[in-house]
Amino acid sequence: MKVVGFAGPSGVGKTTLLEGVIAALRAAGCSVSVIKHTHKRFDIDQPGKDSWRHRQAGAGEVLLASSHRLALLREHPMDHEPQIGELIAEMRPVDWLLVEGFKHAALPKVEIWRAALGQEPLYPADAHVVAIATDTPDALPTPPGALPLLDLNSPRAVAEFLLAQGERFNYAGDTHG
Numbered sequence: 001m002k003v004v005g006f007a008g009p010s011g012v013g014k015t016t017l018l019e020g021v022i023a024a025l026r027a028a029g030c031s032v033s034v035i036k037h038t039h040k041r042f043d044i045d046q047p048g049k050d051s052w053r054h055r056q057a058g059a060g061e062v063l064l065a066s067s068h069r070l071a072l073l074r075e076h077p078m079d080h081e082p083q084i085g086e087l088i089a090e091m092r093p094v095d096w097l098l099v100e101g102f103k104h105a106a107l108p109k110v111e112i113w114r115a116a117l118g119q120e121p122l123y124p125a126d127a128h129v130v131a132i133a134t135d136t137p138d139a140l141p142t143p144p145g146a147l148p149l150l151d152l153n154s155p156r157a158v159a160e161f162l163l164a165q166g167e168r169f170n171y172a173g174d175t176h177g
Contacts, residue, residue, distance in 0.1 A: 002169035003088060004162060005099040005109030005128075009119045012112045013152060014100050017133060020155020021098065021162070028163060030095035035087050037101025044071060088171065096162070097171070108169055110161075112152060115139035123147060130168065133158055 006014050018034065025032050046052055051062045055073060064071045084105040091097055099107060103122060108130045111122050115136040123129040124142045133150040134140065150158050162169065 001093050001097055001171050002095065002162075002166055003097045003099060003107060003171040004130075004169045005102055005105055005107040006112060006133075007101065007103035007109045007122060007129075008112035008114075009117055012114050012117060012119075014112050017112060017152060017155055017158065018098055018100055021159045024156045024159030025096050025162070028159065030163075032096045032098065033091055033094045035084070035091065035097065035099045035102075037099075044073070085173070096169075110150065110158065113140070114152070130165070131161060 006018060008014055015036075022032050022034070051064055051073065054062045055075060060075050060077075062073045064073070084099065084102045084107065088097065088099075099105070099109075103109070103126075106128055109126075109128050110131045110133050111126075111129045113119070113121050113123075113132055113134045115134075121132070121141065123132055123144060129147065131148040131150050132140070132144055133152040135152045137144075137149045148161060150161055
C-alpha cells in the first residue's frame with residue numbers, strides 16, 4: 001500500500017485537491033482510501049437513533065453496517081489523539097491511502113501552500129515534504145531547492161506525480177504524528 005500525506009493550513013484547499021486526485025487515481029485503475037484529520041469534535045451519529053442511544057448507554061464501540069456502508073463509532077474514555085500508524089492499521093489495504101492533515105506525521109507528504117493565506121510553509125523544516133502544490137510558485141518565501149513544484153489547480157498533475165514516484169510512497173509500518 002502506498003501512503004502519502006497532504007498537509008497545509010485550514011482553508012488552503014486540501015479537500016478540493018484530494019477530490020480531484022482521488023478521481024484521477026481511480027481513473028488510472030487504482031483503489032483509494034482517505035484518512036482525514038480534524039481538530040474539531042465531530043459526530044456522525046444522530047440523537048435519538050439506535051446507535052446514538054447505544055453510545056449514550058455506555059457502549060465503547062458501535063459498528064453500523066449495511067449492504068453499502070460500514071461506520072465504526074469508537075469512544076475514547078479520555079482525550080486521545082490517535083497516531084497515524086494506529087489509523088493506517090485500521091484501514092483495509094488499497095493501492096493508495098491519502099492522508100489529509102496530520103502535518104507533523106513522519107509520512108512523505110505533499111504540502112499545499114497558498115501565498116494568499118500568509119502562512120509559513122512546512123517544507124523548509126520538514127524533511128518529509130516531497131513536493132509542494134501551489135498556485136503561486138514565485139511567491140514561495142524560501143527557495144524549494146530540489147522539491148518538485150506541482151500545480152495546485154491540476155489534481156491530475158498531482159496524481160501523475162504520485163504514480164510516477166510510486167515506490168517512494170510504499171508504507172513500511174508505524175509512523176508517528
